[in-house]
Amino acid sequence: MGIWILILLKNIQIKSISKFSFSLSLFFFSIEECVICNYFVLVGEPTAISCPVITLPMLHSDYNLTWYRNGSNMPITTERRARIHQRKGLLWFIPAALEDSGLYECEVRSLNRSKQKIINLKVFKNDNGLCFNGEMKYDQIVKSANAGKIICPDLENFKDEDNINPEIHWYKECKSGFLEDKRLVLAEGENAILILNVTIQDKGNYTCRMVYTYMGKQYNVSRTMNLEVKESPLKMRPEFIYPNNNTIEVELGSHVVMECNVSSGVYGLLPYWQVNDEDVDSFDSTYREQFYEEGMPHGIAVSGTKFNISEVKLKDYAYKFFCHFIYDSQEFTSYIKLEHPVQNIRGYLIGGGISLIFLLFLILIVYKIFKIDIVLWYRSSCHPLLGKKVSDGKIYDAYVLYPKNRESCLYSSDIFALKILPEVLERQCGYNLFIFGRNDLAGEAVIDVTDEKIHQSRRVIIILVPEPSCYGILEDASEKHLAVYNALIQDGIKIILIELEKIEDYANMPESIKYVKQKYGAIRWTGDFSERSHSASTRFWKKVRYHMPSRKHGSSSGFHLSS
Amino acid sequence: MALTIALLLLHAEAAGSVPCRAPALQTKVFKYRIWDMNQQSLYLRDDQLVAGHLQGANAALEEKVFWVPNRFFKHELQPVIMGIRNGTRCLACPAAPQPTLQLQDADITELPRSGAASAPFTFFRTYKDGLWRFESAANPGWFLCTSARAHQPLGLSRRPDAAHVLDFYFQLC
Structure with a gap:
């Protein structure tokens, strides 16, 4: 190119001022629109060079074309017998000699305009041993696993009158005989070899040679082609690399790159995305589909399309995204579907389950701790609403049994049984108690009274004191045995044990008491005999009330005793 | 002096030939080699694409083809817009009884957005046995072709015959 600029500048300088603008435009032309400037010929072979400007539309009318050796004002001869001559616009070298290498200028004149072009002829010798x-080679490319052609080019000017289709001899790496391969077919009219099923082994240097007869003398005209074989996968059908009709889990609002790609032996087989029967760009204007392609080894092309979902929206979960490509007039399709992440649902389920179990556990603990309060609150608030129950035929809510006080006993069970118990349960809570020693009438047989009253009672309250001397008395009491017997066996009456003081050892207690203690447990009196301990809302009394039957309004009032 | 003026003018012309582009290139422009089944490559001569065999160092004159899919037309037709010189000179084939091929200044990345106006620049592709054919979208039935004679302009033809080659190798560079 550098040479060209210099040459043309020289032309501009030698032209007159009036021709300056024309030369300048020619100068542009030469820079921008480079045409074939270099011509090659083997020494001893003929060649014909055409002027590169003759196809200009302005030259379709009459024109004169003249060739010059560069730097010479003398036109090259038109004498046909001369080794170098010009004929029908072509510059002939029959044959070329090494010293012919160099620049030549063709000038085209039509009416009042003219154009020049300079070409460079290079005359070569054969490479050593070749x-x-x-x-001087021509690069030609075919694809394996397909048919392909090797062309012997640029022979148009060497057809003479009696040899329209000159005989062409072919050589591969300068050796003949390779045409015995059945895959290779000589296409004489086309100056070509047709390879029916190209293999990698077909690559190499092919030389074609014809004989050109001019003025009774024969000259060789040869061309050499470097055949490159592009590998093409053997009958490989295009297939999706991704997606494979699969789903992917994506979070709402997350960023996803939707990619689809196809591997094939065909370049330019672009896949494309569609959703809801429209292009993804139409489905959402923020989706910008981009196509890409990459060449892989062994002639495999990976063609793809992708777009970004910058923020996954709910509508993206509603449709399948289809990726299509066209091959052999058929459409191939694969889809991808977005889904909400599964592990989160599982997480919610697990979390919810654990919370539920925890809640139940908490409720159980709360119930365990506040069972008594809850039951008492329920009785006080809800029981009246439930209406009156059918009478069970009992008169007393509890039959109270306590050890008669002795002097040796520290605990005043009399005070508890005769004063505190009635104060709380009868006066404050409205229960009706049968307290032996208070309600019994003098002269009645103890056993008869006990039997009868227990039958008429809903509970049996047994008050225990720790001193052996004290419960020793209890032991003897047939009243107690009978009470326990009646309560346990006959009527299934519930027994409430109240310890006035902690009893360490039940070993000396009667078997029946041991049994009751084991079955129902005991409530220990924690208060004293002060007024404060006489409140039904203390913990001790709440426990007692809990074990007591649900109080019946109305029926109890008749038996209410005022202190 | 003349060289300076020329270079300035050349620079101005080069800058003018590239229209404003969108900030982000949304469609990748593919750079391909195209050659016909008779091994003719394309080169530029007098602002025309010419098919011929390029010998030795002349192989450097080969024009690479830049192309984009044109999504205005149905995907099934595999529509493409092709250009040379980085996609600034696009192959155009306006509707005509005898359509001819031209090169027009255009930004290949912008053309697909011009809707129906992109038809003269659009070719529908078909593939068979390793070779592609390119049918003019504006001239149904007319295919891109080379002449069987060397160094003749690229043109359009209705059918392949002894004088016209319709099948091309079309491959990533």
Whole structure:
């Protein structure tokens, strides 16, 4: 190119001022629109060079074309017998000699305009030991696993009158005989070899040679082609690499790159995305589909399309995204579907389950701790609403049994049984108690009274004191045995044990008491005999009330005793 | 002096030939080699694409083809817009009884957005046995072709015959 600029500048300088603008435009032309400037010929072979400007539309009318050796004002001869001559617009070298290498100028004149072009002829010798020169080769490309052609080019000017289709001899790496391969077919009219099923082994240097007869003398005209074989996968059908009709889990609002790609032996087989029967760009204007392609080894092309979902929206979960490509007039499709992440649902389920179990556990603990309060609150608030129950035929809510006080006993069970118990249960809570020693009438047989009253009672309250001397008395009491017997066996009456003081050892207690203690447990009196301990809302009394039957309004009032 | 003026003018012309582009290139422009089944490559001569065999160092004159899919037309037709010189000179084939091929200044990345106006620049592709054919979208039935004679302009033809080659190799560079 550098040479060209210099040459043309020289032309501009030698032209007159009036021709300056024309030369300048020619100068542009030469820079921008480079045409074939270099011509190659083997020494001893003929060549014909055409002027590169003759196809200009302005030259379709009459024109004169003249060739010059560069730097010479003398036109090259038109004498046909001369080794170098011009004929029908072509510059002939029959044959070319090494010293012919160099620049030549063709000038085209039509009416009042003219154009020049300079070409560069290079005359080569064969490379050592070869039938061609490596700098003169034509590159030709075929694809394996397909048919392909090797063309012997640029022979148009060497057809003479009696030899329209000159015989062409072919050589591969300068050796003949390779045409015995059945896959290779000579296409004479086309100056070509047709390879029916190209293999990698077909690559190499092919030389074609014809004989050109001019003025009774024969000259060789040869061309050498470097055949490159592009590997093409053997009958490989295009297939999706991704997606494979699969789903992907994406969070709402997350960023996703939707990619689809196809591997094939065909370049330019672009896949494309569609959703809801429209292009993804139409489905959402923020989706910008981009196509890409990459060449892989062994002639495999990976063609793809992708778009970004910058923020996954709910509508993206509603449709399948289809990726299509066209091959052999058929449409191939694969889809991808977005889904909400599964592990989160599982997480919610697990979390919810654990919370539920925890809640139940908490409720159980709360119930365990506040069971008594809850039951008492329920009785006080809800029981009246439930209406009156059918009478069970009992008169007393509890039959109270306590050890008669002795002097040796520290605990005043009399005070508890005769004063505190009635104060709380009868006066404050409205229960009706049968307290032996208070309600019994003098002269009645103890056993008869006990039997009868227990039958008429809903509970049996047994008050225990720790001193052996004290419960020793209890032991003897047939009243107690009978009470326990009646309560346990006959009527299934519930027994409430109240310890006035902690009893360490039940070993000396009667078996029946041991049994009751084991079955129902005991409530220990924690208060004293002060007024404060006489409140039904203390913990002790709440426990007692809990074990007491649900109080019946109305029926109890008749038996209410005022202190 | 003349060289300076020329270079300035050349620079101005080059800058003018590239229209404003969108900030982000949304469609990748593919750079391909195209050659016909008779091994003719394309080169530029007098602002025309010419098919011929390029010998030795002349192989450097080969024009690479830049192309984009044109999504205005149905995907099934595999529509493409092709250009040379980085996609600034696009192959155009306006509707005509005898359509001809031209090169027009255009930004290949912008053309697909011009809707129906992109038809003269659009070719529908079909593939068979390793070779592609390119049918003019504006001239149904007319295919891109080379002449069987060397160094003739790229043109359009209705059918392949002894004088016209319709099948091309079309491959990533």
